[in-house]
Structure formats: C-alpha cells, structure tokens
Amino acid sequence: MISIDIEKKLKAYKGVDVLRVKKDFATGSITRITGPSGVGKTTLLKMIAGLITPDAGRIVVDGITWFDASQKINLSPQQRMPGFVFQDYALFPNMTVQQHLEYATKNTAWINRLLTIGKLETFTDHKPEYLSGGQQQRLAILRALAIKPKLLLMDEPFSALDVKMKGDLIADLQVLFKEIGATALIVSHNPQELDRVSGDELEVG
Numbered sequence: 027m028i029s030i031d032i033e034k035k036l037k038a039y040k041g042v043d044v045l046r047v048k049k050d051f052a053t054g055s056i057t058r059i060t061g062p063s064g065v066g067k068t069t070l071l072k073m074i075a076g077l078i079t080p081d082a083g084r085i086v087v088d089g090i091t092w093f094d095a096s097q098k099i100n101l102s103p104q105q106r107m108p109g110f111v112f113q114d115y116a117l118f119p120n121m122t123v124q125q126h127l128e129y130a131t132k133n134t135a136w137i138n139r140l141l142t143i144g145k146l147e148t149f150t151d152h153k154p155e156y157l158s159g160g161q162q163q164r165l166a167i168l169r170a171l172a173i174k175p176k177l178l179l180m181d182e183p184f185s186a187l188d189v190k191m192k193g194d195l196i197a198d199l200q201v202l203f204k205e206i207g208a209t210a211l212i213v214s215h216n217p218q219e220l221d222r223v224s225g226d227e228l229e230v231g
C-alpha cells in the first residue's frame with residue numbers, strides 16, 4: 027500500500043497555487059492520473075520519487091516512511107528507487123539501447139525479455155539519436171522496468187506510440203507488473219488509453 031498525503035506550493039500556476047494530494051494506492055494496482063496541463067501531475071510523481079520535496083505531509087510505502095515533514099524524514103531517490111518514465115524520456119545520449127538496460131541490471135534473460143516486449147531486439151546497438159520517437163519512448167519504459175521496481179511512476183509513457191503498438195505494449199506491461207508485483211501510477215491525458223487496465227483514477231487539481 028502506498029499512502030500519500032502531501033502539499034506543495036507550486037511556482038507560477040494561475041488559479042490553483044497549492045497542490046494537495048491525499049490518496050492510498052493498493053499494492054499491485056494501476057492508477058491513471060489525470061488533470062489539466064500545469065496542475066502538478068509531473069510534480070506529484072517527482073515528489074513520490076524524492077526528486078522534489080513536498081512542503082508538508084507524509085508518504086508511506088509498504089509501512090516504510092519515505093517522507094514525513096513533521097518528523098523530518100526524507101529518503102533519497104536512491105533509497106526509494108522507483109522506476110521512473112520521464113515525459114521527455116531522459117535517455118543517455120552516449121549509450122546504446124543495450125547499455126541503457128545493462129546499466130540498470132545484469133540479468134540478461136530479463137533484458138532480452140524486455141527488448142522483445144518493447145520490440146527493440148534489432149536496435150540494441152543504436153544510440154537514442156538513431157531511434158524514432160516511439161522507439162525512444164519504449165526504451166525509457168524498458169529502462170524503468172529493468173530494475174524490477176515495486177513502484178513505477180510513468181509520465182505520459184505512451185504519447186509517442188501508435189494505437190496498435192500501445193495496445194500490445196499495455197497488455198504485455200500488465201503481465202510484467204503482476205509478475206514483479208509493481209504498483210503503477212500513470213499520468214495519461216488519453217481517457218481510452220488505460221480503460222481496460224487501470225482500476226483507479228486520481229484527478230489532480
């Protein structure tokens with residue numbers, strides 16, 4: 027169970043200037059996070075990952091306090107180690123597809139399985155600049171999964187994929203999430219995208 031009750035004053039957002047989120051996520055659940063542009067969806071994911079510090083509140087994951095403003099507990103991103111798919115992918119320009127995955131894990135069988143799921147088997151020696159937008163996005167997803175994270179934070183992870191690729195990938199990811207026992211929080215603007223897999227929705231703002 028992931029229990030979040032946090033507040034953060036946002037810089038320069040008209041109308042709503044404080045982001046408040048109070049929500050419990052069941053272990054193994056997939057939640058779609060929605061809300062208008064600029065409301066703080068990315069900021070929320072980054073606060074959970076430990077990349078941005080909330081002003082107040084608590085984050086408790088499986089009984090472990092990751093953040094507590096009043097008790098001054100704030101685990102580092104390395105201690106939290108979620109899988110994170112950034113909206114702009116944040117790939118390493120000088121690393122090939124294979125090196126991105128090997129940087130995260132030494133488990134070759136797992137790497138090969140991820141490459142198959144992401145349909146990147148024939149691109150293992152390509153660097154990001156020689157990949158299409160959709161291939162880069164799939165690599166960002168595979169890299170996040172390489173560490174078999176218990177928590178996956180995904181920021182618009184399917185925005186560059188065509189409908190068929192997206193459908194296939196989401197079906198495969200569902201199986202993988204179950205297998206590794208991951209809880210997923212997925213920011214998505216597209217209402218149809220996660221209809222069949224996401225049991226829950228969190229509307230921010």
Ligand SMILES: Nc1ncnc2c1ncn2[C@@H]1O[C@H](COP(=O)(O)OP(=O)(O)OP(=O)(O)O)[C@@H](O)[C@H]1O
Nearest residue numbers: 035036037038039062063064065066067068069078
């Ligand atoms: N570290 C930070 N501290 C406070 N405010 C921040 C911080 N980083 C970003 N913000 C502000 O938070 C607001 C929301 O940005 P954010 O990227 O979280 O929105 P979003 O809902 O993900 O938007 P979009 O759907 O367009 O990606 C912005 O106005 C931004 O200036």
